[in-house]
């Protein structure tokens with residue numbers, strides 16, 4: 053479970069907070085998509101949940117544990133997928149997965165690692181190929197396999213589908229749905245309204261550090277969501 057209580061971040065006392073009193077709850081099995089213009093506070097939210105930044109006030113919790121008080125422990129429960137997954141280009145997909153799993157404290161057998169890559173949608177022929185030869189979509193799949201290997205119960209994603217072609221983006225969304233159905237709580241920052249409508253169980257619209265709207269996805273069509281988004285960010 054991912055939770056925030058009045059979570060606030062003010063980088064500069066002379067400027068309004070980048071994140072202002074955010075209250076959020078993402079339960080296992082839910083995919084919460086955060087929409088918002090550049091500078092709305094999406095990445096700040098994710099960085100606070102990862103414990104990369106201290107909050108100015110408020111609390112961020114992962115599985116009920118305070119991120120600020122126990123960052124090491126909460127990081128064990130979280131997998132993070134940025135826009136560009138950082139992998140070692142000279143290692144194969146399998147070697148990268150083995151390395152990052154070990155870093156997270158897991159020593160999986162080679163057969164398990166292959167299984168995880170396959171579950172993440174990476175074709176078997178690519179497992180033993182250098183990551184430097186992968187497409188962006190393939191690197192994202194290794195990122196998902198790392199999340200699977202960590203058995204993370206919370207997944208944070210920052211614009212993971214930006215730059216993916218529609219098919220890769222569609223495959224990626226299907227993977228997220230499978231992961232959430234397995235009981236992962238997923239928070240994804242994105243600019244892609246239509247993808248958010250398709251994959252999210254809930255959608256939040258942020259504007260100038262505030263969560264202005266939260267809706268359950270079945271409540272809106274993609275067109276209604278787009279109008280609501282434009283209305284919110286033009287106010």
Ligand SMILES: Nc1ncnc2c1ncn2[C@@H]1O[C@H](COP(=O)(O)OP(=O)(O)OP(=O)(O)O)[C@@H](O)[C@H]1O
Nearest residue numbers: 063064070088089090091092093094095096097241
């Ligand atoms: N390290 C920092 N120091 C000072 N200000 C920052 C820092 N990081 C972000 N900001 C400011 O905080 C605000 C929110 O930024 P943030 O990166 O969270 O937005 P975002 O919604 O993720 O935007 P984008 O869609 O462009 O990724 C912006 O005004 C940004 O300039």
